[in-house]
Amino acid sequence: MSASILQVQGLHYTYPDGTLALRGLSTDIARGKKIALLGANGAGKSTFLLHLIGILKPFSGKILLHGEEVKYNRKALHNLRSKVGFVFQDPDTQLFSASVWQEVSFGPINLGLSKEEVKARVIKALDDTGITSLKDKPTHFLSYGQKKLVSIADILAMEPEVLIFDEPTASLDPRYTKHVMELLDQLNQSNITIIMATHCVDIAYGWADWVLVMKEGIITKEGTPEEIFTNDQLLISTNLSRPFLLEVFQELSSNNYLPRNISLPKKMADFKKILQENAPKNK
Ligand SMILES: Nc1ncnc2c1ncn2[C@@H]1O[C@H](COP(=O)(O)OP(=O)(O)O)[C@@H](O)[C@H]1O
Numbered sequence: 217m218s219a220s221i222l223q224v225q226g227l228h229y230t231y232p233d234g235t236l237a238l239r240g241l242s243t244d245i246a247r248g249k250k251i252a253l254l255g256a257n258g259a260g261k262s263t264f265l266l267h268l269i270g271i272l273k274p275f276s277g278k279i280l281l282h283g284e285e286v287k288y289n290r291k292a293l294h295n296l297r298s299k300v301g302f303v304f305q306d307p308d309t310q311l312f313s314a315s316v317w318q319e320v321s322f323g324p325i326n327l328g329l330s331k332e333e334v335k336a337r338v339i340k341a342l343d344d345t346g347i348t349s350l351k352d353k354p355t356h357f358l359s360y361g362q363k364k365l366v367s368i369a370d371i372l373a374m375e376p377e378v379l380i381f382d383e384p385t386a387s388l389d390p391r392y393t394k395h396v397m398e399l400l401d402q403l404n405q406s407n408i409t410i411i412m413a414t415h416c417v418d419i420a421y422g423w424a425d426w427v428l429v430m431k432e433g434i435i436t437k438e439g440t441p442e443e444i445f446t447n448d449q450l451l452i453s454t455n456l457s458r459p460f461l462l463e464v465f466q467e468l469s470s471n472n473y474l475p476r477n478i479s480l481p482k483k484m485a486d487f488k489k490i491l492q493e494n495a496p497k498n499k
Pocket residue numbers: 231232233235236237255256257258259260261262263264
């Protein structure tokens with residue numbers, strides 16, 4: 217992997233009610249990657265991600281940003297959150313301003329930027345997320361999907377180096393899911409490192425270039441999507457299923473409907489191409 221932007225070393229965290237949520241979690245987050253954080257419900261994904269922006273402080277262990285240990289005073293946290301953005305699973309947790317414009321401008325104002333710079337950033341963030349037409353709307357009148365996009369614009373206006381999404385497509389309809397996933401790709405192309413927690417193996421398989429698998433408060437395995445999703449033992453032990461696309465492809469392959477040497481399709485479009493190229497000749 218390329219140089220790491222965040223290093224996570226031996227995080228332990230217990231909630232006030234005694235739940236042991238992280239049990240020595242370690243990993244390196246490589247710059248510029250699209251990383252899926254995968255794990256069953258309750259594996260500790262959200263708890264881990266909240267540590268990456270300093271909302272939760274580990275009982276032991278540490279996090280390094282650009283090689284420097286994260287501290288928990290106001291100034292250090294302000295610095296951390298200007299570089300690492302977090303999009304909450306539920307937009308209602310994140311949004312609090314009266315209008316969309318006010319909401320998205322809050323972060324840049326808080327960074328102490330000039331009026332012109334704030335305006336330029338808000339315009340760009342609204343444009344990038346495709347919600348310029350909503351700029352004067354009260355946030356509480358928006359649909360769930362629109363709120364999700366506002367919560368993303370909110371964070372984009374901060375121009376972070378790392379963007380963290382906690383289950384970004386949960387509760388979204390197919391159109392919004394597609395829009396959000398395309399947006400994540402676009403952002404990554406502009407060099408933002410993206411970490412996305414999900415329990416959806418289909419989304420993780422098609423999108424990620426690196427996968428972290430969590431189980432009971434640690435990263436139990438990491439690797440390329442191909443390595444992770446062909447490891448049946450790992451999938452069983454972490455309560456994950458095989459991606460649908462892979463399941464169908466392997467079924468066709470092992471029953472000799474497809475030649476054995478074809479590389480695994482990542483997206484539906486790849487799979488359709490394979491099927492077309494290997495269609496039985498018209499009789
Ligand atoms: N605020 C909380 N108080 C007590 N326990 C919690 C709290 N939030 C999460 N947990 C517990 O911590 C563990 C990890 O939860 P979480 O990080 O939300 O997992 P995931 O995001 O993978 O579903 C679970 O056992 C969960 O019940």
